[in-house]
Amino acid sequence: MGNSIGTSGPIAMRCNQPAAAVAHYFTSKSWIEGTALEQLGEIAKLPGMLSVASFPDLHPGKYGPVGMAALASRLYPQLIGNDIGCGMALFEFDLPQRKFKLDKAADMLRGLENIRLDVSDVSQTDRSLDLEISTETLGTIGGGNHFCEIQAVEDLLEEDAGQLLDKQKLYLLVHTGSRDLGAKVFNRTIDVSCGLAEGFDPMSEAGMQWLQLHDLCVEWAKLNRRMIAQRAAVALRTDCRLIADIPHNLVRATADGYVHYKGAGAVQDSAIAPIAGSRASLSYVVEPLAAAAKSHWAISHGAGRKYDRRNMHGRTGSTRSEREALLRNPWGGIAICDDRKLAIEEAAGAYKNAGQVIADLADHGLIRPLASMKPLITYKKVSIDHEEPKKDRMRDRRASGRHRDV
Template identity: 50%
Template sequence: MGNFPIQTPVRVAEFYSDDAWIEGRAVDQLREVAGWPGMRAVAGFPDLHPGRFGPVGGAFLADRIYPQLIGPDIGCGMALFRLDLPRRKLKLDKAARRLEALETGVDADTGAAALSGTRAVQLDVCGLGTLGGGNHFCEVQVVDKIADAATASGLGLQAGDLCLLVHTGSRGQGAGVFTGISDTWAEGFLPGSDAAEAYVALHDAAQVWARVNRALIAGRAAEALRCEARLICDAPHNHLERRPDGWLHRKGAAAPDRGLAPLAGSRDSLSYLMAVPEGPPEALGSVSHGAGRRYDRAAMHGRIRRVKSELEAMRKTRFGGRVICADRDLLIEEAGSAYKDAGAVLRDLEAFGLAHAVAAFAPLLTFKTSKGGRG
């Protein structure tokens, strides 16, 4: 991951139990990053798994900027919305057809208006309003149970309510920022340097673009379902944060929004809304963002047969929900069995005092792509 001399590694704060499914290679990556020059603190969470440029499911505080610890999908995050649509009025077949509107992005005028007045106005509107590929999704969920009645009531949530969880980021915008500096970031950028200032400006723009993108997708999904969407929280998990004691890098580690953060499960498991207290300083103000991968994408192709019966079975969930994904490769790579148990991740977070459950959500409609394109 790096080609520079390492320093004496800082202590890694591991917020996962011995029972957690953590691949050894991910732990090795975590400890390698702990020895990078200028690294001050490293935290790993129970959704930890190996990544291309560093581990996913970690937070890293350093006195310099390492773009590779953010990666190309700058600003990626999850936003949870409450829908004012009664469960009895959601007809899955009809709703699935209506959500196909998410296959294409917004028009140029709509995109420009959405970015107007923000730091992202300098970026292209191309792709705005779309999810992209990989593990991104837009999911209609039903509140399965309430764990923290007081907090849920304050948010206007009760069992049986419909919500929308949107997981996406800055699409080609962040990727363009990252690849544009790929020859220069190996040893990190020193704060105050031209390279650091240029990256931070583009990073901040891409992060705003990503947040606008999630809001647009939610609005378009709500319009397709003939209802309104009210934001509960929007928690990014791939981004850089300037702090008094250095630069905090999060890669697959959520930054709570208003003390809340979604914890995504898989197509075959519950997701959660978590209340996140201040927590121990070693956690760097971060928590897990999801279940985390158990098997990488290539491995999934060896675990699931590409036969019609198995592929069709993956388009339905054990909750009676539907998965809208015309890309067979993506369907296999994002199968429920590719992911860890989100409930186990939550239990570890609760045991370490990092979060507690507010509500659990069952997936009803998971939209990824309706035409086979990865975006």
């Protein structure tokens, strides 16, 4: 079951500490930053933690590493973070490649988030949860590493993959989450709790309320991905159908406890799953295998960051020609991103080798690679406000101080 990097048994007992859960590391050759491993070790020491699985895309996060699944008897909302329900959905367009004009399609997609959709049947208030819900951000990408991307099959890696994917068609990969709803739920959780470092008892009032709010965010995020796909289909004057929707920031109840997926695709009962590369590298479609049960039915959701956002400044984009090059890829594909800062932070060089991530997962028997997918048009958030509101900064500081050991 992966390579063990956790600590348990006599060593922990000699230090008068509860035994840490053993962390299993499903990688072969992918490079992992030391800070991420340290964070994983801290997760393994949390009260009620039973087992931790980590993947080749593992990298440091704010409250714990991204690219892991953790089974616990308690609930830890901070491990999921504010983008509750974030995931990736793959859609097939009813549009053949031969009719696809790259530059024209890019122009049509620029107005993606301005396309009007009917959201009149979406409730804006949930009285049972005392939560005001705005529909304004439904069907929007958000910032950071979120995107929607038109893709085409580069290569079918298995003989039977042609039954699922067509080299003559176009596909849309959507990566986003619950937007402001997830942030609102997380901020409320941080504000009302002074003991998140110990987690929630799932049967407590606080635990049950968070699970209710969590489930709402998961459904909201799924709806958001579907509406983005609808907008893209309208922009391109075609139709689309859902192939797979795999969330990677959520909690799922099992017979053994609660599995916390943080940046790890929850693939149980899923026939296929997308694993994203960068906007200038291949993505993949894979089949989860039965052996994924040993990793809590989790796999990597993407390549994973190699450099954090701050470290990308100065590495690339210092000249106009470099910045222009960031918006093209080896297949002639286009990135729609008018935000210079975001374009630099999301450059292909910020990410690990997705092909190596796939190879590591396959080496451990977790997946069967089916196809590689080339990026044609990547839509990012066209503009972003880099000035974080003061109130949110103060809340962040309180949360960081309260959970600095997590």
